[in-house]
Amino acid sequence: MSGNTGETHAWNPHKADKDVEVGDYHFKRKNYRAAESRYREALHFQDNNAAAMYGLAETLEKENKRDEAVQFYTKYLKTVPGGENAPDARKALERLKAPLPQVSQNDLPAAPQPPQTTAAEKKNLKQRVKDQFGSEWCVNVAGQHCTHSKPSDKPDPAPPESKN
Numbered sequence: 825m826s827g828n829t830g831e832t833h834a835w836n837p838h839k840a841d842k843d844v845e846v847g848d849y850h851f852k853r854k855n856y857r858a859a860e861s862r863y864r865e866a867l868h869f870q871d872n873n874a875a876a877m878y879g880l881a882e883t884l885e886k887e888n889k890r891d892e893a894v895q896f897y898t899k900y901l902k903t904v905p906g907g908e909n910a911p912d913a914r915k916a917l918e919r920l921k922a923p924l925p926q927v928s929q930n931d932l933p934a935a936p937q938p939p940q941t942t943a944a945e946k947k948n949l950k951q952r953v954k955d956q957f958g959s960e961w962c963v964n965v966a967g968q969h970c971t972h973s974k975p976s977d978k979p980d981p982a983p984p985e986s987k988n
Contacts, residue, residue, distance in 0.1 A: 840870035847879050859883045874900055878909045885916065894922040901925050 847862030860883045866876035881896035897913045902925050904910065917924055 834869065836869040837873070840866040840873045840876060843869065844873065844875045844879060847876070847883075851879060851883055854886075856883050856886050860887065872903055874904045874907050874909075877903060878907075878913060881913065881916065885920070890920055894920050898922070898925050 843862045843866035847859045847866065850856070850859035850862060860880060863876045863880035863883060866873050867880065870876070877896050877900040881893050881900060884890075884893035884896060894917060897916050897920075900907065900913050901910060901917075907913075914924055
């Protein structure tokens, strides 16, 4: 059996950021197992999420999973060598007696781009939402409806009379 299952996952930076936020919550409360799970999930949805890499590295270090912590501190430094946590990541690698990665701008991976939504897909999505919710609703690109264009139940106030 080959290692490539043909499975793909959604590129979802918003979901990744939410997972990092929850991971940070668990980390602060020293629930490292839950934090590790959330940081890994964040990296599933956005494999170049620097905050998830750094958070996972810190968590793994707290769990005494030193080899894997080194792997993620190194990955963090290769992804964002000048990132806000880069000095701490370098100190952690020194503390763990691991080599510091030599990184040049040419070594940095390009960030994968999310798939583009075509105009036809957007139009189709808007039509489906109108069919489901009625024409008084509008829809954003993510397919969620909003109410800013829904008619108000209150009548518009009368315009002020001008004094001539």
